[in-house]
Structures are given as C-alpha cells and as structure tokens.
Amino acid sequence: MSSHWISIYALIGMFVLATVLPINMGVIAFVGAFLVGTLVAAMNAKAIIAGFPADLFLTLAGITYLFALAQNNGTIDWLVKLAVKAVRGRIAAIPWIMFAIAALLTSVGAVSPAAVAIIAPIALGFAARYGINPLLMGLMVVHGAQGGGFSPISIYGGITNKIVARAGLPLSETTTMLASLGVNLAVSLLLFFLMGGMKLVRQKADSEGRVPPLRPVAHGQAGAQVYGDAEAESFAEERRIATSGEGSLMAPLQEGGAANGMRLYQIATVLGLLALAGLTLFFKQDIGFVSITIGLLLTLMAPNLQxxxxxxxxWPEIMLIVGVSTYVGVMEKMGTIDFVGHSVAGLTSPLMAALLLCFVGAVVSAFASSTAVLGSLIPLGVPFLQGDNAVSAIGFIAAMAISSTIVDVSPFSTNGALVLANAKGVDRDVFFRQLMVYGAIVTLVAPVVVWFLFVVL
Incomplete structure (x- = not known):
C-alpha cells in the first residue's frame, strides 16, 4: 500500500472515530499528523509543526473571544430583545426574526452551534406559545445560522477563506457569503410556505403579546441534550450562560445608574463589532489581531466582568480546526493532495469530480464536523480547479461550502440535536424522524442543486 493511501485511510479513520466516540477530532488529527508524518513520510517534528496554521488559530481565538465578551455583558440578550420587540404582534414575522438573529450572530463570529444554542430555546418557546410549527421554527433557526456563517468575519468564512488562499485558488469572499445566505434564505422561504407560514399571517398578538395558541403548550419536555459531533464541545459554556441567565447581567440593568453604565458598555460592544467588520472588510486588516484588540479594549472597560x-x-473548536489543518499540511507535503485530485480528475470529468466532492462533504458533515470537512476537502479540489479544463474555483468553493454546512439540520449533527432537545409539546420520536427525513433529503438534493447553480452554470 502506498503512503498516499495510508494517509487517506487514516483521515477516513479519524472521521469515523470522532463520529462514533466523543473524542475531539483535532486531538486525533494531531496524533495522526505525528504518526503518519514520522512513520510513513519520514518527516521530522519541525516539518510537521510547519503545517500548523498559526493565522487560522489567531482568527478563531480572536473571534470567539470577542463573542464571549458580547455574551457576558448582555449585548446578545439586548439585541435579541430589540429584534423581538420589532415584531409588534405579527406572529408570521417571528420565524424570520429568529432566522435573522441567528444569521447575525454567526456572521459576526459566533460558531454555528453556539448561535443555535442561544436562539433555539427562545424560538421554540415562541413556537409553543403561538402555535407555530416547531419543525418550521427549528429549521429556520438552523438555516439562519448557516446562512450567515460565511461572512468574512465569521468562523466558517475565516476558515474557508484562509484555506482557499493557502491553496492558491481565486478567492471571492462576497460570492461565498451571498451564495450561502441566498440558498439558506430560499430554502427557508420554501419551508415557510410548506409548513403553515401563511396561516401565521392571519394571526396577530395583542399589546401584551397574547394570542390564543392553536394547540396546548406542554411543559417540562425539553429532554436530554444529545450531540452528534466534535463541534458540540465548543458551545457548552455559551449555552449554559444563555439558558440560565448567569453572566448576562440583564438583572442589574434595573438599577438606575448601573443600567445606564451597562447600556453604554453594550453600545460600545456593538460599535466594536461594527469596527471589526469595517477594519477587516474595507481596510484589509487581519481579523485575528483586530478582534483580540477590540476584545482587550472591551475587557479594560470592565475587567472583573470579563x-x-x-x-x-x-478551544475544542479551535483544537479541531488546527489539528485537521496540521494533518492536511502533512498530506500536502507528502503529495497526497495532488495524488487524490489527479486521481479523481482522471476517473471522471472535472464537473463530475466537483459533484463527487460536494456529495462527500454533505454526507460526512451530516454526521461529523462541518469545519473539519471544509478543512480537508477543499484542498483535494485544487488539481481539477486549475488548467484548461478546470471548473470555476470560486463557484466550486461556494458549492462546497454550502454542501458541507446546510446538512447540519440532521438530528445527528449538533444543530439538529439542539432543535430536537428544545422542542416543546411534540412527540419526540416523531419529531426525530421528521428531522432525520428532512436531513436525508437535504443531504441528497443540496449538493446537486448547488453544484448546478455555482459550478455548471
């Protein structure tokens, strides 16, 4: 067996092991990089460590640090309440408000499971109160989180853009961002009409927010949390804060002077997030350094709070990404990436090769980590994205990004499991099967649709 196939089988084994067992895939990948690098490729430790993505590490640490600050000082809670008040009794607008908030959170740096963990309990509580289809509400939250996930200052966007740049491929941050948002928005619009959205248009709450529910609300049925992949670790603390109210500091806001001081701090946080977007998008500053700098300024304003x-x-999410990236670096040095790309391109046309990788990304992401899939599969496409018969690299990146994330509605993924766990007044077994069927449909259909839209056309 050649060294290339050994490294490929090792990567497949990592996905399987991280899916079956609650072990961070980053830890497995670091060990794999060491063992494959030394025993198979005869590399020394210095050469293996050279593949460690320091810039990606800084980006992930900076963004998630800044988001933690915004969560602790109540800025996220405040923005959610402002958005919900904007509904003004229009029940049909609530699912879209939840979609927009989830998209906003991921677009400014929240990992997708963290955004869903914060919004899903609120959204599904609204669904139970106002008789909104809980499946519709849960899917709107997940698609919203995925729709905003590829902004240039987001986790997915930062990962994808750095991987693409490192691979030497053409980069269009705006195309990937708008493609993800557009596809998830279109899917949500279709779900809204298919799952009773028009019925909600005829409902309206009174000035106190009361409206007769269309079915009784069941209490105490939240169920146990079940998480399906290594990403689950990344949002445990955020969810604990969001659901318990601890650290949100909304209670002290009732105290005159303290309220004014906290509101100013929250406004400063919002300005910091806007500054991050401006400095990185328009002035091309490094997102990692900028986010940590803004985070430090906010921390200096209230060091005890933060x-x-x-x-x-x-940290588990960061460990996951940098571990997989380090292993991919070993594969690149071994020549495995070129070997796989040329093999796939040789077996079929570049168009079919692109479709095959989109399917692989969708299937693996439905059960394992979307971020790990992005880190490992995009480099595999490099050979058939170059040359005379190459497909559009920008279009392929958009298709690959969407295929690998839109399937997170599966109940076996973190986001889908969160929706299942927080649904109220439902038969949990039936709800699980509904999520599973919908996830299977998306896994089979989405890769073909996005491949046709962004690669073929």
Whole structure:
C-alpha cells in the first residue's frame, strides 16, 4: 500500500472515530499528523509543526473571544430583545426574526452551534406559545445560522477563506457569503410556505403579546441534550450562560445608574463589532489581531466582568480546526493532495469530480464536523480547479461550502440535536424522524442543486 493511501485511510479513520466516540477530532488529527508524518513520510517534528496554521488559530481565538465578551455583558440578550420587540404582534414575522438573529450572530463570529444554542430555546418557546410549527421554527433557526456563517468575519468564512488562499485558488469572499445566505434564505422561504407560514399571517398578538395558541403548550419536555459531533464541545459554556441567565447581567440593568453604565458598555460592544467588520472588510486588516484588540479594549472597560471570557473561547473548536489543518499540511507535503485530485480528475470529468466532492462533504458533515470537512476537502479540489479544463474555483468553493454546512439540520449533527432537545409539546420520536427525513433529503438534493447553480452554470 502506498503512503498516499495510508494517509487517506487514516483521515477516513479519524472521521469515523470522532463520529462514533466523543473524542475531539483535532486531538486525533494531531496524533495522526505525528504518526503518519514520522512513520510513513519520514518527516521530522519541525516539518510537521510547519503545517500548523498559526493565522487560522489567531482568527478563531480572536473571534470567539470577542463573542464571549458580547455574551457576558448582555449585548446578545439586548439585541435579541430589540429584534423581538420589532415584531409588534405579527406572529408570521417571528420565524424570520429568529432566522435573522441567528444569521447575525454567526456572521459576526459566533460558531454555528453556539448561535443555535442561544436562539433555539427562545424560538421554540415562541413556537409553543403561538402555535407555530416547531419543525418550521427549528429549521429556520438552523438555516439562519448557516446562512450567515460565511461572512468574512465569521468562523466558517475565516476558515474557508484562509484555506482557499493557502491553496492558491481565486478567492471571492462576497460570492461565498451571498451564495450561502441566498440558498439558506430560499430554502427557508420554501419551508415557510410548506409548513403553515401563511396561516401565521392571519394571526396577530395583542399589546401584551397574547394570542390564543392553536394547540396546548406542554411543559417540562425539553429532554436530554444529545450531540452528534466534535463541534458540540465548543458551545457548552455559551449555552449554559444563555439558558440560565448567569453572566448576562440583564438583572442589574434595573438599577438606575448601573443600567445606564451597562447600556453604554453594550453600545460600545456593538460599535466594536461594527469596527471589526469595517477594519477587516474595507481596510484589509487581519481579523485575528483586530478582534483580540477590540476584545482587550472591551475587557479594560470592565475587567472583573470579563475575567472568565478567555475560558469561554471555543478551544475544542479551535483544537479541531488546527489539528485537521496540521494533518492536511502533512498530506500536502507528502503529495497526497495532488495524488487524490489527479486521481479523481482522471476517473471522471472535472464537473463530475466537483459533484463527487460536494456529495462527500454533505454526507460526512451530516454526521461529523462541518469545519473539519471544509478543512480537508477543499484542498483535494485544487488539481481539477486549475488548467484548461478546470471548473470555476470560486463557484466550486461556494458549492462546497454550502454542501458541507446546510446538512447540519440532521438530528445527528449538533444543530439538529439542539432543535430536537428544545422542542416543546411534540412527540419526540416523531419529531426525530421528521428531522432525520428532512436531513436525508437535504443531504441528497443540496449538493446537486448547488453544484448546478455555482459550478455548471
């Protein structure tokens, strides 16, 4: 067996092991990089470490640190309440408000499971109160989180853009961002009409927010949390804060002077997020350094309040990404990436090769980590994205990004499991099967649709 196939089988084994067992895939990938690098490729430790993505590490740490600060000082809670008040009794607008908030959170740096963990309990509570289809509401939250996930200052966007740049491929941050948002928005619009959205248009709450529910609300049926992949670790602290109210500091806002001071702090946080977007999008500053700088300024304003923020950084998520990236670096040095790309391109046309990788990304992501899939599959497409018969690299990146994330509605993924766990007044077994069927449909249909839209056309 050649060294290339050994490294490929090792990567497949990592996905399987991280899916079956609650082990962070990043840890497995670091060990794989060491063993494959030394025993198979005869590389020394220095050469293996050279593949460690320091810039990606800084980006992930900086963004999640800044988001933890925004969560702790109540800025996220405040923005959610402002958005919900904007509904003004229009029940049909609530699912779209939840979609927009989830998209906003991921677009400014929240990992997708963290955004869903914060919004899903609120959204599904609204669904139970106002008789909204809980499946519709849960899917709107997940698609919203995925729709905003590829902004240039988001986790997915930062990962994808750096991987693409490192691979030497043409980069269009705006195309990937708008493609993801557009597809998820279109899917949500279709779901809204198919799952009773028009019925909600005829409902309206009174000035106190009361409206007769269309079915009784069941209480105490939240169920146990079940998480399907390594990403689950990244949002445990955020969810605990969001659901318990601890650290949100909304209670002290009732105290005159303290309320004014906290509101100013929250306004400063919003300005910091806007500054991050401006400096990175228009002035091309490094997102990692800028986010940490803004985070430090916010911390200096209230050091005691934010003393635990560093512990809330998504270290398991970071471990996952940098571990897989380091292993992919070993594969690149071995020549495995070129070997696989040329093999796939040789077996079929570049168009079919692109479709095949989109399917692989969708199937694996439905059960494992979307971020790990992005890190490992995009480099495999490099050979058939170059040359005379190459497909559009920008279009392929958009298709690959969407295929690998839109399937997170599966109940076996973190986002789908969160929706299942927080649904109220439902038969949990039936709800699980509904999520599973919908996830299977998306896994089979989405790769073909996005491949046709962004690669073929």
């Amino acid at each position: 003393k635990r923020a560093l512990g809330q950084v998504s």
